[in-house]
Amino acid sequence: MFRLFAGALCLLLLPQVAWAETKSKTVRDWTGTCDDYSCKATVTGEGGLASGGTGYQLEIARASGGNETWFVTIIAHNVSQPENAVTFEVPGLLTRDTAVVSLGDDRFGLAGKEALEAIFPALRKGDNATIRYEVNDAEVEESFSLSGIAAVLLWIDDMQGQVGNSDRVAAYEDLNANVVAEDERAALKAQLLAASPFRDCQSALEGDGAIPFEPKLYDLGGGYKLYVVQCTMGAYQPSTLVFRNIGDVLDPVPFASYGDETGWGATLWLGEADYDPATKTLHHYARFRGMADCGTWSDFQWTGYDFKLLRYAYKACSDEPPGEDEDIGDFPIIYEAK
Structure with a gap:
């Protein structure tokens, strides 16, 4: 069922979608x-x-x-x-x-x-x-x-x-968007463990190698809730999973992704992710290496039932990284909703 849901949502996220007029x-x-x-x-x-x-x-x-x-x-x-x-x-x-x-x-x-x-x-x-x-x-x-x-x-x-x-x-x-109360985390963690991607997270572990499980909860309205869960802690940025409820079930949310070698697709794994309730927008940022000269960022907007891509920036890594005094510059936007 998840594969069917992810595939359908992936179609909604790809750039050929028609967007609302600004x-x-x-x-x-x-x-x-x-x-x-x-x-x-x-x-x-x-x-x-x-x-x-x-x-x-x-x-x-x-x-x-x-x-x-x-x-x-x-x-x-x-x-x-x-x-x-x-x-x-x-x-x-x-x-x-x-x-x-x-x-x-x-x-x-x-x-x-x-x-x-x-x-x-x-x-x-x-x-x-x-x-x-x-x-x-x-x-x-x-x-x-x-x-x-x-x-x-x-x-x-x-x-x-x-x-x-x-x-x-x-x-x-x-805001209702807050870190989930400590006495509610155990039940939520058990529910997330039923979603296979979370099982591989450091925040799913106990003991050695574990990182704190401190998910953020956002009320999306209309009976929908959003959970932003830090999965791993890398050398220079975290990885993040985002879950949305479908009825009583929490499913991981796929988001549009792009790479020069793979083209457009969908991923469950984000870098840093923040949701802004004021604009109902989720912002994602990931650098591909520590000097942050290459990477991606993207904005997705909650529409009332799913997330749609607003803009996507991407810069591939070069075999010749910039020098110490060289201006890295912003990642170029390769897609923006019209």
Whole structure:
């Protein structure tokens, strides 16, 4: 049965699939982007973006569907990144500290519900916002224009049918996506052992060679739950398995994969994997060797019943690795949904 399920899902994941149309709207400094599954509003920091997207952005995102909430994220690509706390200042309205949590891929989500409930309305009313935090005893500061944010968020409300329901926010620490409670892990582990790929994992072992079994649980809605399970701990990255329930059964989820020698296919084994409930997107990253000059990353979006490929980046390894001072660069995107 699993082979039939994997084969069917593999067909859904391959690049010839037709994808939902993406719509966008820019008002002054803010840009809104929507597809069938989520919407986001983004602004670039006043320092701008350098080559490869280096710099800061502020993002406000909300999944589509009824009764959803806004999430606020700081993106810090190839620049100094926050470690645990950030100060938000909106002149004349607010100065407030908030905890942040790393979401992977240079993204940091605002945590702390009370702080976020104060910060979010100030962002909608202010002229500009400044974030500050310390890295190695040095202060980092970046400012963002708020010109256009209110209009873009109203456009998203209209696109998602959420007019009049635009004030609800969620902090990342408040999500159902959490490490499974310790007293529930034994039963879950026994259930996962019935799924053959997990039997080969270090986290399935007891004693010598075992790594901690600390799966993360995400509520996908509609009766579906997602389990992200670290399988092994390699020299420079983990391997990860992702399980989704089908009724009372947990099945491993296959994801699209690509290699120059094999072409397109599907795999159960991911490198680092993080699920973002704000956009219902799973991000995967794997390097093929320690210097990270070759590898792959990909984004998959939950559609309500499965995951679909949004974009896929890939770079094969060269027999001549880069020198110590050579710029490695980003992995090129070889497929992007239209």
